[in-house]
Amino acid sequence: MSISAEKQRELLRSMIRIRAFEERVRDLFAAGRLPGFVHLSIGQEGVAAGASSALRSDDYVLSTHRGHGHMVAKGADTARMMAELFAKRTGSCKGKGGSMHIADASVGVLGANGVVAGGLSIAAGVGLSIKQRRSGQVCLCFFGDGAANRGPFHEALNLAVIWKLPVVFVCENNGWASSTAHRYACAVPDVAVRAAGYGLRGVIVNGMDTLEVYGAVREAVERARAGGGPAFIEAKVVRWQGHYEGDPQGYRDRAEIADGKSRDPIERLGTKLAGEGACGTEQIAEMHRAAQEEMDRAVAFGESSPLPAPEEALEDLFAAQQ
Amino acid sequence: MRKLTMAEALREALIEEMTRDPRVFLIGEDLRAGVPFGVTKGLAELFGEDRVLDTPISEAAIIGASLGAAITGMRPVADMHFADFVTCAMDEVVNQIAKVRYMFGGQVDVPLTLRMPTGSVKGAAAHHSQSLEAWFVHTPGLHVVFPSTPADAKGLLKTSIRGLDPVLFFEHKRLYKMSGEVPEEEVLIPLGQADVKRPGSDVTVIATGWMVHQALDAADRLSQDGIEAEVVDPRCLAPFDKAALFASVRKTTRVVIVEEAARTGAFGAQVAAWIVEEIFDALDAPVRRVAARDVPMPFSPPLEEYVLPQVRDIVDAVRQVVG
Structure with missing residues (x-):
């Protein structure tokens, strides 16, 4: 399959933006400026960027607890995302x-999910709706290796x-899966061999x-858009960070992380494109600069936005408040 | 007025709503065959198999897929076959359906109706007899509907299907074959509106589902002794029509709460709490509750009868509060 230089640059830019977003979140969280807890996808940007770049803007994505990258890659506004992580009313989900x-x-991002394997059956329903509405869309469902051991994975496939x-x-x-290998x-x-149990390659x-990817x-x-039905792809990645930020990772061999960092998906594509003359080092540096400026704006928006009023906790439960 | 069984009335509601709105479709187990309760029998012939989707025995996928369809422009009416089986899909109901609008800050509508054949039916025993409605009242983000007559079932199902929020629609298995008057013309019953099934002045008996009919039997017996019970059917547990219940209790000053669910932590406990918290002054006697005993539903008929609330239990409770 040939991939145009333009598309490859788009993929690189997408990964750089995800990395920039995630590194900001890492630092803000470490500084105690974000409530809750966060799961970062640093090192896994190649999957979010590669998969989402194969979609149309009106296609759907079901994401996971490690979902910031999926959102950024699909085109979500990073300022509203950052505001959501700052727990502000201007956030993607109003805090x-x-x-x-986050959604x-x-x-078309129908949500990260706090429940492992929570998105798979929803994705099947989105696919059903697409088929019923004859809309020609496609639904892409991300999940992790941990999801493959839950029942809904099997029901949905x-x-x-x-x-x-x-x-x-x-x-x-x-x-x-968290700390479990x-x-x-x-x-x-x-995980991909399980697809065969459902007649999928x-x-x-x-x-x-x-x-x-x-x-x-x-x-x-x-193939799915043409009516060929579902597909199953397993992307082998290395999680650079802990399961959550602050995870001491005592369970993990540092050599695995070092190996992951030696196979940085951003460096890999950047080096390739520079070598082929498809993207100069200055152009790559400019992508990094633009991503940093975008995240500066996102953080500034998130920080300066107002917190929700306490009673807003009672809104959005139903379409019309009872 | 013509009479229909509850199964016929529900079927009519589905036909009318599927005719009216092409986005409405049915999804669940054994729908085309229409077993075991007959509600969906023949609908695949009327509307095509694309709108009457038989599924594998995959409760999590039935409900999860309904959610995915609902948030992308369709109006699924899912069927749990037996309400007990929702336990196989509690993540999808409690964590996903109930919360998706809220946790996404109102970005999506969730026009999803989940039909829940509920309650005891002779000898169905522990896995096919439960009354689990309180769990879902306890889950913010869900509407919980529980009709007791064919007309209410039809009018409430139509409203549920047209709404933009998820509805758990409990249908009592003993009532599918019960007949009642159902208007020919279209009636939409708003959610959260109670109905007085029998007026009375001496005591309020609030009951749900099959227990409405047990309460009406009890009221007939009590009437022979000069005690006039007012039987109030909330029809919806969430949203709940407190105003109608409180109006009745203020009038009668005495109340008995009747339900088929296992007693401890049941919905009736919440009703008692509302009355005591909000209109205690109106009471001339302690609130009494009639509910099932706190055991799984046993199989053997004498055991089952002992566990379930009986008409005599309601009569006894009323006699205690009217003293």
Whole structure:
């Protein structure tokens, strides 16, 4: 599959923006300036960027607790996202969702999810709705390796297949369900082999290579859009941070993290593009600068926005308040 | 007026709403065959299999998929087959459906109706007899509807399907074959409006589902002794029509709360709390409750009868409060 230089630059820019967002959140959280807790996707940007870049703007995404990157990649406004993490009324969810329930329906992101595997059956329903409305959209569902051991994973995959729904399931296998190793918790090393139990081909890609992710997802999305039914892709990635910010990670071998950092998806694509003359080092530096300026604005917006009034806690429960 | 069974009335509501709005579709187990209660029988022939979706036995997927469809422009009417099986999909109901509008700051509508065949039916035992409605009243973000007559069932189901919020619609299994008058013309019953099923001056008996009929039987017996019970059916547990209940209690000054659910932590306990907290001064006697005993539903008929509230229990409770 050929990927245009323009598309590759778009992928690089998307990853750089995600990294910039996540590093800001890391630092703000460490400084005690964000309430709650956050799960960062630093190191996994290649999956969010690669998968989302294969979508149309009106396609849908179901995300996970580690979902900031999915939002940024799909086009969510980073200022409103940052305001949500600052718990402000100008946030994506008016300060009611926070990091783990962040959503932006205006760009098709139907929510991060605080429950592992919570998004898979919802994604099947979105696929069903797309089919019923004959809208030609596609739903992309992110989940982690931990989700593969929950029942709804199996129910949703089965339903998507028997109804031939336009859903692309993308497993981000970072090897860890919180502090529990995938190699311990899962009966098979590759989540993708479970797809065969539902008549699907499980495709495995290197999630540290965003071009590989993009290629596989693009093919799956095109097939789903054409009525070919669901697809299953497992992207092998390395989580650079802890499960949550502040996680001491005593359970983890530092060599694994070092290996992940040596395979930085942003460096990988940047080096390739520079080598091919598709993107000069100055152009890459400019992408970083632009991302930092965008995040400066996002943080300033989040910081300067007002907190919600306490009684706003009673709003948005129902369409019309009873 | 013509008479329909509750199953026929529900079926009519589904036909009318599916005819009116192409976004309405049915999803659940055994819908095309229409077993075991007959409500959806023949609807696939009328509307096509694309709108009457038989699913595998996958409760989490039924409800999760309904949510996904509801937030992207469709109006699913899901069927839990037996309300007991919602336990296999509690994440989808409690964490997802009930919260998605709120935690996303009002970004999405959730026009989703979940039909819940509920309650005891002779000998169905522990996994097919429960009355779990209190769990969902305790979950902010859900509407909980529980009709007792065919006309109420039809009018409330139509309103539920047209709404923009998730509704758990409890249908008592013993009432599917019960007949009642149902108007030919379209009637939409607003959620949160109680109905006085029998006027009376001496005591208020508030009851839900099948227990409305048990309460009406009890009221007939009490009437022979000159005690006139007013039977109030809230029809919706959330939103709940406090004004109607309080008006009745202020009039009668005595109240008995009747429900089929296991007693401890049941919805009736909340009703008692509202009365005591808000209109204690209106009472001339302590609030009494009639509910099931706190055990799983046993199979053997004498055991089941012992566990379930009986008409005589309601009569006894009323005699105690009217002294």
